[in-house]
Amino acid sequence: MKDHHIGNMKALILVGGYGTRLRPLTLSRPKPLVEFGNKPMMLHQIEALVEAGVTQIVLAVSYRAELLEQELKVQEEKLGVTITFSYEEEPLGTAGPLALAREILGSNDEPFFVLNSDVICDFPFKDMARFHKNHGREGTIVVTKVEEPSKYGVVVYHPESGKIDSFVEKPQEFVSNKINAGLYIFSPSMLNRIQLRPTSIEKEVFPHMAADSNLYAMELQGFWMDVGQPKDFLTGMCLYLTSLKQKGGHLLHHGDGVLGNVLVDPSAKIGRNCRIGPNVTIGPDVVIEDGVCIKRCTVLKGAVIKSHSWLNSCIIGWRCHVGRWVRMENVSVLGEDVTVKDEIYINGGRILPHKSISESVPDPQIIM
Amino acid sequence: MIKGIILIGGPMKGTRFRPLSLELPKPLFPVAGFPMIYHHIEACSKVPDLKEVLLIGFYQPNAALNHFIMEVHQEFKLQVRYFQEYQALGTAGGLYHFRDQILAGNPEAFFVMNADVCGDFPLNEMLEFHRKTGNGDTHTMLGTEATQQQSLNYGCIVENKDTHEVVHYVEKPGSYVSSIINCGTYLFSPDIMKYLAAAFQKNQENFCTDSIESSLSPSTKECIFLESEIFMDLASTGKLFVYQTTNFWSQVKSAGATIYANRHYLAIYHRTHPDRLAKNGEGKPTIIGDVYIHPSASVHESATLGPNVTVGKNVVIGEGVRVRESLVLEGSTILDHTLILYSIIGWNSVVGSWSRVEGTPNDPNPNKPFAKLEVSDLFNSEGKLNPSITVIGSNVQIPSEVVILNSLVLPHKDLGRSYKNQIIL
Numbered sequence: 198m199k200d201h202h203i204g205n206m207k208a209l210i211l212v213g214g215y216g217t218r219l220r221p222l223t224l225s226r227p228k229p230l231v232e233f234g235n236k237p238m239m240l241h242q243i244e245a246l247v248e249a250g251v252t253q254i255v256l257a258v259s260y261r262a263e264l265l266e267q268e269l270k271v272q273e274e275k276l277g278v279t280i281t282f283s284y285e286e287e288p289l290g291t292a293g294p295l296a297l298a299r300e301i302l303g304s305n306d307e308p309f310f311v312l313n314s315d316v317i318c319d320f321p322f323k324d325m326a327r328f329h330k331n332h333g334r335e336g337t338i339v340v341t342k343v344e345e346p347s348k349y350g351v352v353v354y355h356p357e358s359g360k361i362d363s364f365v366e367k368p369q370e371f372v373s374n375k376i377n378a379g380l381y382i383f384s385p386s387m388l389n390r391i392q393l394r395p396t397s398i399e400k401e402v403f404p405h406m407a408a409d410s411n412l413y414a415m416e417l418q419g420f421w422m423d424v425g426q427p428k429d430f431l432t433g434m435c436l437y438l439t440s441l442k443q444k445g446g447h448l449l450h451h452g453d454g455v456l457g458n459v460l461v462d463p464s465a466k467i468g469r470n471c472r473i474g475p476n477v478t479i480g481p482d483v484v485i486e487d488g489v490c491i492k493r494c495t496v497l498k499g500a501v502i503k504s505h506s507w508l509n510s511c512i513i514g515w516r517c518h519v520g521r522w523v524r525m526e527n528v529s530v531l532g533e534d535v536t537v538k539d540e541i542y543i544n545g546g547r548i549l550p551h552k553s554i555s556e557s558v559p560d561p562q563i564i565m
Numbered sequence: 566m567i568k569g570i571i572l573i574g575g576p577m578k579g580t581r582f583r584p585l586s587l588e589l590p591k592p593l594f595p596v597a598g599f600p601m602i603y604h605h606i607e608a609c610s611k612v613p614d615l616k617e618v619l620l621i622g623f624y625q626p627n628a629a630l631n632h633f634i635m636e637v638h639q640e641f642k643l644q645v646r647y648f649q650e651y652q653a654l655g656t657a658g659g660l661y662h663f664r665d666q667i668l669a670g671n672p673e674a675f676f677v678m679n680a681d682v683c684g685d686f687p688l689n690e691m692l693e694f695h696r697k698t699g700n701g702d703t704h705t706m707l708g709t710e711a712t713q714q715q716s717l718n719y720g721c722i723v724e725n726k727d728t729h730e731v732v733h734y735v736e737k738p739g740s741y742v743s744s745i746i747n748c749g750t751y752l753f754s755p756d757i758m759k760y761l762a763a764a765f766q767k768n769q770e771n772f773c774t775d776s777i778e779s780s781l782s783p784s785t786k787e788c789i790f791l792e793s794e795i796f797m798d799l800a801s802t803g804k805l806f807v808y809q810t811t812n813f814w815s816q817v818k819s820a821g822a823t824i825y826a827n828r829h830y831l832a833i834y835h836r837t838h839p840d841r842l843a844k845n846g847e848g849k850p851t852i853i854g855d856v857y858i859h860p861s862a863s864v865h866e867s868a869t870l871g872p873n874v875t876v877g878k879n880v881v882i883g884e885g886v887r888v889r890e891s892l893v894l895e896g897s898t899i900l901d902h903t904l905i906l907y908s909i910i911g912w913n914s915v916v917g918s919w920s921r922v923e924g925t926p927n928d929p930n931p932n933k934p935f936a937k938l939e940v941s942d943l944f945n946s947e948g949k950l951n952p953s954i955t956v957i958g959s960n961v962q963i964p965s966e967v968v969i970l971n972s973l974v975l976p977h978k979d980l981g982r983s984y985k986n987q988i989i990l
Contacts, residue, residue, distance in 0.1 A: 488885040488902045490919045505885040505902040507919045507966060522887045522904040524921045524968060540904060
């Protein structure tokens with residue numbers, strides 16, 4: 198159901214560079230197309246934006262990726278939304294891309310969304326628009342609560358109005374446990390603050406907006422994760438599956454040997470005497486043979502896991518072959534089309550695409 | 566008439582064999598399904614004139630040893646007796662102490678075999694060779710070729726290439742002497758007692774005078790060592806000969822060496838006991854290479870075993886289990902989907918499902934002719950455990966879904982998590 202009060206809105210997604218933190222997966226596919234919970238990462242955002250009434254989306258990209266353009270052409274038609282690519286000649290940081298897309302973002306008086314492409318959560322776009330209209334100032338940023346604020350930059354704001362007072366980078370003394378969640382909504386006038394040059398929105402724009410009393414914080418309900426690297430990708434997947442469960446869980450898989458929240462594409466095949474879960478995502482055309490145990494893993498499209506293997510906290514890339522009696526754990530990531538021979542042990546290994554692994558990797562290591 | 570004597574040592578020996586020797590005298594540790602010295606006794610039983618085997622050592626008489634003696638007596642129709650030294654008497658002190666028993670019935674000659682070696686013992690060939698060397702007063706030692714570097718860890722034999730007479734013998738030399746090494750297997754004529762008596766007398770006299778200042782001297786004056794006290798003097802007298810073999814032979818000093826010994830004894834079964842090797846068939850587990858499964862063991866048909874695996878008495882192996890290059894000892898249980906590689910699973914231990922127990926082989930370099938098993942230290946120069954065979958002591962519980970890598974686990978432990986490169990007390 199589209200909310201017609203806030204229709205015809207626009208959004209900018211900050212895709213940026215090559216997604217090196219998610220290598221070896223991003224050596225085969227642009228990061229926005231890597232499947233998270235059996236759906237390309239970016240589609241989680243685009244679908245939520247469309248749902249909230251956004252009709253035009255700009256992707257700010259600093260490299261050309263044909264695969265990304267093709268895929269989004271398909272989605273454009275499917276979702277009835279206009280998707281434009283805004284290519285940066287040089288990386289423009291987190292604010293520069295707004296200036297580059299000024300014509301689209303500032304084409305009318307409606308506020309526009311800006312989001313970080315690595316963020317996964319229950320996207321609160323409608324709430325953001327409402328909240329933003331209510332305070333009537335230039336910007337709203339979504340904040341989320343963290344356990345260890347000393348590792349992040351935190352946001353200090355008025356608990357009732359949400360008006361942001363200041364930003365504190367890696368606070369030694371507790372001042373706040375809320376951090377910038379990478380989701381924003383701005384009024385077009387905000388674009389006047391940004392020039393077409395590499396700029397950090399967090400460091401060079403927000404402090405000024407806060408000083409002018411033009412920036413408000415809205416607290417996020419539910420889960421949030423920056424899934425830009427493998428460890429967080431898996432943590433985010435657990436949170437995402439939990440949220441699917443809370444929403445009724447009709448997408449989740451049930452059956453013999455399935456434990457906890459498990460997402461399985463209907464085309465995947467699972468053998469006898471397996472134990473799958475908790476927190477596992479199994480992609481299309483995946484084959485899991487008999488007697489396999491998988492916990493806290495994402496297995497991408499077309500991978501084969503042979504009998505009696507044990508996988509915990511791993512990402513198995515597209516079309517990989519994992520042999521029999523293989524043990525993989527500790528955020529091991531297999532790139533596309535990797536073969537792991539029988540009886541191999543991989544502990545925290547990052548394996549580049551198209552490799553064949555015939556010797557164990559007992560300690561965390563990158564295999565070129 | 567010929568006799569066989571096996572030197573089985575005692576409880577203070579074989580410490581490198583821990584934690585497995587904590588439960589059972591090391592000579593009774595099963596390799597390829599049978600106690601180590603069973604293979605010695607079987608070799609003795611193949612010598613036509615050999616009717617009696619004497620075990621000499623300083624273990625207290627115990628049920629395991631008595632039971633073993635009864636079993637081999639019945640199986641090989643040999644008289645087998647154990648003679649207990651009142652304390653450790655070295656490799657020759659016991660021979661001298663029990664000389665009356667050894668020489669009773671006037672044997673033509675007697676074999677002496679160290680228990681801590683394994684091999685395809687060519688006893689008949691040795692005897693044939695021995696009979697050609699003299700007039701019943703000569704002695705023959707079994708020798709085999711080693712690499713120059715490894716020879717330094719063994720007794721080294723220099724022979725006259727034409728006559729095979731031993732012209733020089735030295736134990737563990739500091740520099741290279743000869744690549745023919747002592748296999749710890751000898752054939753002595755009764756005349757050897759003359760030399761033992763002389764060494765005994767000498768020790769009696771010297772012990773009174775310089776035992777206080779010399780810490781290197783034997784602990785008692787009755788202690789005699791073949792290697793350092795007899796062979797050195799016997800070499801070049803024309804009475805000591807060496808019979809060289811190219812058959813399989815290895816020391817079995819460490820627990821890990823039993824994996825190597827197991828592999829070779831299983832290979833020998835092809836010739837001696839093909840019936841002991843498991844075969845593939847419908848409703849049976851998948852067998853790769855040489856595998857021995859005790860008839861009382863229960864192995865699920867979906868399991869895959871081998872190569873070089875021994876499964877002991879009453880062992881239970883679950884669905885989809887994989888075992889390679891390992892020993893699974895009596896009474897232990899391996900639950901479903903678990904993988905065992907280069908490991909020894911001790912008596913009555915349980916390994917949970919989807920676990921991985923893995924060691925690192927330290928096999929001889931296959932590219933070096935005559936290379937032997939390397940006797941490596943437990944720890945490296947940085948104080949870290951050297952990767953080796955994983956040994957799980959008896960009555961250990963290993964949970965499901967863990968990895969135990971290059972570790973030694975002492976008996977009666979209940980492990981709660983994964984371990985790597987550790988000794989678990």
